Amino acid sequence: MFDTAVEARPAVRALSSSLIREVANAAMGTSDVLPFWFGESDTPTPQFIRDAAADSLSRGETFYSQNLGRPYLREAIATYQGELRGRTVAPERVLAVGSGMSGLQIALQLLLSPGDRVVAVTPLWPNISEAPLILGANVDRVPLSVSDGRWSLDVDKLLSALTPDTRMVIINSPNNPTGWMIDDESIRAILAHCRKHGIWILADEVYERLVYDTALRAAPSFMQHYEDGDRIISVNSFSKAWSMTGWRIGWMVVPEALAPDATKLIEYNFSCIFEPTQRAATVAIREGEAEVQRMRTHLARTRALLIDGLRDMNRVSVPDAGGAMYAFLRIDGYENSLELARRLVREVGLGLAPGAAFGPEGEGWLRWCHAVSEDKLADGIGRLRTFLRN
Known part of the structure; x- marks a missing residue:
């Protein structure tokens, strides 16, 4: 008698479900709930980027394209990355992918085998920390801490955790x-250690342009120190800095020797990216610097508004940070972040992400995305104040 159970393989069944989605899905679309749970701006993609996609559609560019992306897009990304980092980046090292998450999956599929050891700096977006488990790898976590009021x-x-038997370290910064x-x-220090032991570095740099120090054009990057032979993969996305979350397009910068095998994986994962999306991405990266600067200015303003509002409340603590679009906060007396997130939705219509979604280090914390209008943010701060008062 054959096994009649209908179920996925054990590694997939063991994956954790997204607690962010658990909170959001239960309340999404409710008119009196303010959603701050997802990591995206509440403003649409800039018009000139949308126009590029519309023009492409009107020209009938609806056919298959190259696995690694159209040459015009890869060259635009290479030029952008080279100018940003002051280092030449060959277009042959640039792979256009169907979202930052797709890039992370391609990188993991390229390098990981069952039983491989991965070290991740945490807390971390759950999609990244769970993805190696799909391939049978093991993930060890090295948590950030709060020192002098700052992460x-x-x-x-x-470095102690990066033993010679480690296959990869995952670092998301910001x-x-x-x-x-x-x-x-x-x-x-990390790069020297990884060079010595042959450890791959997977750098998630999706938020690299969203930094609060006005003297920095971008966050520090492993790509600034890349030399031929280095085992570094950088994954990036158009989602955050250009307000293109729904477009699902990103890129990877890899050692050139990996490109042929990455081509195979892209073919077997999503084959290629819709050309109107590639046209939009090309215009964004070539002509969108003013939009990136506007986003940075807006985030600096909303972060200050949110942090000031939170720190004005008793029992709320918010460590300082250098970038991204979030405040990671905790409220004294609340240790179960999922239950707290549910209560905030239910009692005051405030939608935040539970810290437990980002791993055990995040338990007791909440994530608040501040890439929203100042009015919406002020309303949310008022709702949290009401919750604490009640």
């Missing part, structure tokens, strides 16, 4: 959910 990484602790941002000194 920080104990680099020595991370970090989702905390906003922590790595510095150049830490990058140099």
Whole structure:
């Protein structure tokens, strides 16, 4: 008698469901709930980017394209990355992918085998920390901590965790959910250690342009220190800095030797990207610098508004951070973040992401996305104040 059970394989069944989605799906579309749970701006994609896609559609560009993206897009990304980092980036190293998450999955599929050891700096967006498990890899976590009121990484602790049997380290900076941002000194130390032991570095740099220090054009990056032979993959996205979350397009920068095998994986995952989307992305990266600066200015303003409002409340603590679009906060007396998030929705219509969604280090915390209008943010702050008062 054959097994009649209808179920996915054990590694998939063991994956954690998204607690962010659990809170959001239960309340999404409710008119009196203010949603701050997802990491996206509440403003539409700029008109000139949308126009590029519309023009492409009107020309009938609706056919298959190259697996790695149209040459015009890959060249535009290479030029942009080279100018941003002051280092030449060959277009052959650039792969256009169907979202930042697709890029992360392609990188993991390229490099991980069952039983491989991965180390991740946490708390971390659950899609990243769970994805290696799909491939049978094991993930060890090195948590950030709060030092002098600011999120920080104990680099020595991370280096101790990066033993010679480690296949990969995953570092997301600026970090989702905390906003922590790595510095150049830490990058140099980690890179030297990984070079010594042959450890791959997977750098999630989706928030690299969203930094609060006006003297920085972008967050420090491993790509600034890349040399031929380095085992570094950078994954990026158009979602955040250009307000293109729904377009599902991103890019990877990889050692050129990986490109042929990445081509195979892209073919077997999503084949290619819709050309109107590629046209929109090309215009965004070539002509959208003013939009990126507007986004940064807006985020600096809304972060200040949110942080000031939160710190004015008793029992609320919010460590400082260097970038991204979030405040990661905790309220004294509340340890179960999922239950707290549900109560906030139910009692005052305030939609925040539970910290437990980002791993055990996030339990007791809440993530609040502030990439929204100032009026909406002020309303949300008022609702949290009402909740605490009640």
